[in-house]
Structure formats: structure tokens, C-alpha cells
Amino acid sequence: MISHEDIKNLVGEWSLREDIIEKDYVIGWILWGIGSDPDVGPRWAFKGGTCIKKCYIETYRFSEDLDFTVLPGGPIKLKEISSILDRILKRVAEESGIDFSLALTKIKQREFPLSVEARIYYRGPRNTPTPASIKLDLTALEKVVCPSVLCKIAHPYPDKLPNPGRVRCYTFEEVFAEKIRAMGERSRPRDLYDIINLFRRGALRSQPKYIRSILIKKCKTKGVSVPNYKLIKDSPYHNELRSEWENMLGHQLQVLPPLEQFWEELSHLFDWLEGTYVPKILASLPIQREEDTTWVPPSTIYNWELRIPIESIRFAAINHLCIELEYRKKGHDACNYLIEPYSLRRTKKNNLVLHAIITGTQEHRTFRVDWIE
Template identity: 30%
Template structure:
């Protein structure tokens, strides 16, 4: 494990709290160990904001949780398997953990996946400190693992982005959602949620701004299919920018993003650019 000095140095360099850097460091190692197991490689696909941060964009916003889609609908995850991941994580890196939650999730009396919370003792401590794990632990990894997600693009094997001094330990690639899949999924999530999620809008804007070669027609078609799959009604582009959603984004923008961004981004600029772009993308559907 790296020392606290390196965490603090990265914190100053990145202009984010040391705990944010520590979590980024731990997430990289946890993912590397998780996908060293064949059962994970064969059954799980990495997606979401943390996937973008750890596998696509070196200077992307920092992220917090691990979202995984299950490929094999007969896959069964056990507490023992996750405990083994945590034990191997300690053996390889020295990072200690304590599992706070391992819960099967059901919807309409059907098993849809698992929620897992793991408290960790990372590098943002003095070596002499004894690990302390509380129920209200704020240094924790949250995993959301779900069945029944519609995947419409081929997944892609990606290396883990880990710029810390022990990067030689990163030995595994991870099966990830393609960028097009991520975009369609985030657009669907925005329509499905009752509230506006600032991070999803930021993610859409960032990807649109930083990648030129995107099959946006394919993204749009996948978005429509994902809405149908989830029984979500999409009327027109105004659904993405409903006043109540925009109000929620305005209220939560700084709280949701300020500790994750090296350079702050203007909310109004982001939302205006997205509205212009999506209005053009969906104009044929109006």
C-alpha cells in the first residue's frame, strides 16, 4: 500500500479532498482483485461513472460506487465469494476491509441482484493507526450488482487507470460497457428517475465534449429500446429537461460534484449545451 504522503500529494494536485483520492486508490485495487476471479470475468460487466473514471478517462471526475451488470441470469453471488475478494485485497495490498452489508435485492417478488457495502481502511492513515470499522463508516465501497439489464452493444475489455506508485499491481483487464452503452443507459436513467441527477448530466456532457467518434444514432436507438425494456414512457426531448429536474440539478450540483472535480464546471453551460445537442438529436422524433 502507498503511504499517506502520496494520498495528500495527489489531493493537492487534483484539488479534491484526500478521502476522495483514497477511495479512488482503493477502488482501483478492489476492481483489480475482483476481476482476478474467473467467476467475475465471466459473469459481470462494469458500468457507470466509476467505470468511466477507472477505465476510460484519466482526468475524469472522481467516482464512488461500483455498478455491475450480470450477464448470466443463473449466476449466484455469495457472501463467501466477496469475503474471499476482501481477503485477497488485504494480502495483495494491505488494505483492510469489513463487510457492512450483503443483501439480496428483490423487485416484484423476483430476485434482481445484490447490494453490498464494504468499509475499508485505505492509505489515508498513519501506519501506526489501528483500523476502526463503524456501522456509520463513511469510507466505504458500495456495489450495486443487477440482473435484467438490456445490453445492446458489445462489451469492451479495458485496463484499469491507476496512476499511483504501486501501479505494477494492476494486472487484470475488466469487461466494460461500451461508451455508447453508457450513454444510452444514462439517458434512460435520467428519464426513469423522478429527480434530476447532476452527475448523469455532467457525464453525458463530458463524453459528448471529449469523444468525437460516437455513434449517436445508435445511442438514440438503444435509448429507445432501453426505455421500452423498462416500461418507461419517453415523449420528447423536453422530458430530459423538465423544470422539476432542472430545479433539483441546480440545488444539488455543487454537493454532488464539487468534491469529485479537479476543475469546477459551470452548470448553466453544461445544461445549455446538452439541451441544444439533444434537441438536434431528437428533432426527427418530434
């Protein structure tokens, strides 16, 4: 198990509370336990916001729940789940040192729809007197439209997950479609944040027809209408979405972006699904001669082990936020810049460089990361 000091170091680098970082750490280990278990590893499909963050791309929203769909033939009965979770947590404890013995895992079953909710209690690196908890939701009746896939679990901590460190997941496209369906039904702040975050990513923008076809199938099996902008705008949950934006997301993000920034893009998302809107693709900044074209930044949050909060800069880039930068070239006085981060790259000499646009002048500048103060 990592130390409390390791978590304290990440607080400065990631601009997050200790308890949030610790929970993300424990979630990674529990996912390893599930993914490597012979009974549930092939039969539980990971989904939802935590799946996006831990297995696909960095959303910078530290989601707190584990959501799985039980595939046909997979265990869902209460006695089975109790025995399996006991076995998984014992293995995780042996490998990681995380203590799951302070309180019994609470498990309850719902008959319709057939599902199980478990509350897993743990004591992690902070060694707090009162155990924290993680919620695990299993549902057996949801239709999985696309064949599930094995994904690597992101674990940016000093200890390493034992091989293979993978868990079975919904495909990236189905996770997106499922999030859009959830937004249509519940209009929760986390669903709006996630779908706009995914909409902004180039990896999915070329597939509106495919994602819409998955969405239609998922809505049909649920017996709900295919969501659109008007449906969500007129939703009885709309006022709650606005009032709960800060309360539900504030503790999960480094800085809470304004709600309107996300709401304004929602109509574009649905027009894109309908084929009537083509998102503007930001122009790529030219590759500099000294840059290593084979290197790409990690797809999920990373422990850079530097004094510069690189993840805060990446967070600003993804959420279209500006940041103030103090920069001191070697042998020069420090200068302050207000910038919009654009691209993180690495030179052939292994120096990280940040490409950014200067706010106001729109000038393109390059900053060596180790000269940022």
C-alpha cells in the same frame, strides 16, 4: 500499498481531498479483484460514472460507487455474493495491503428488480481509525444491448495492479446511452455532468444514430419513454437537480463548473441524437516541427510527478474554464497570463508543452510546462 505521503503529494497535483484520492485508489484494487475472479470476472459487466472514469476517459468526477450488471448465468444470490466478495477482498488485501477486516461487508438483496447492494469497508493508506466504505450495486434484470468488452483499469499510483489489470465493461457507446436514459428518469446532477462531458468528446460525436439506437433498445427493455430535452426540462426532479448541483458534485470535482454551462448544451445533445444538430468541431492547432506526433496524453488521470498541477490544467480544458498562469522563460522575468488551455503535447526532446488561447486577444501561445510556476 502506497503510503499516506503518496496521497498527500497527489492532493497538490490533483487539487482533491485525501479521502477522495484514497477511495479512488481502493476502487482500482477492488476492480482488479473483480476482474480477475474466475466466477464473476466474465459475468459481471461494469457500468456507470465510475466505469467511464476508471476504464475509458478522464471525467475528473471522482465517482464513488461501483455498478455492475450480472450477465446471464452470473451469481446474484445472497449466499453466493457473500462468499465471492469475501474471497475477492481477501485476495485484494493480500496483494495490496488494504485492510478490509475492520467491519463486515454489509449485503442486502432486493427481489424486484432482482439486485444486491453491498457496502465494503476499508482502511487504506491514511490509516484512519474509522473505516471508510464503498458501495457495490449488482442488478440482474437489466438488458445489456452490446457485447461487453474487457477494459484496462486506470491506476495512476506508485504501486501497479497485477496483470492483466482488466475488468469486463459495457461498451463506451452503451455507457453513454445508459447515462442518457438515467438522465431521463432521474435528472441527477452527476448524470447531467457525465452526459455533457461525453458529448463534448470527439470519440463519440460521429455516432449519433448508433447511440440513439442503443438508447431506444434500453428504454424499451425498461419500459420507459425515450428521453428528450422537454421531458427532462419538465421533470419533477428539475428543481432538485438545480438545488443539489453543488451538494452532489462539489466534493467530486477540483472546481465545480456552473450548472448553466452544462444545461445550455443539453438541448444540443438531444438535437444531435435526432440528427438535427452538428456539433462545432474545434479546429486543431498546427503541429509544430519540434513536436512528437506519436505521443498522446493519457486518456485518464495521471501522476506526472511534477510540481506543476497538469491535471488541473487538463480539467480546465475539458470543462471550458480559464486559468491564470504564471510563466517564466529561462533567463526572463515572470509573466502572468489568463488562458484557455487547448492542447497538451510533447516535443521530440521530451519536453511537455501546453497550447493555449490567451483570453481577450484570442492569441495562440505555447508554454513549456516546466517553465510554469
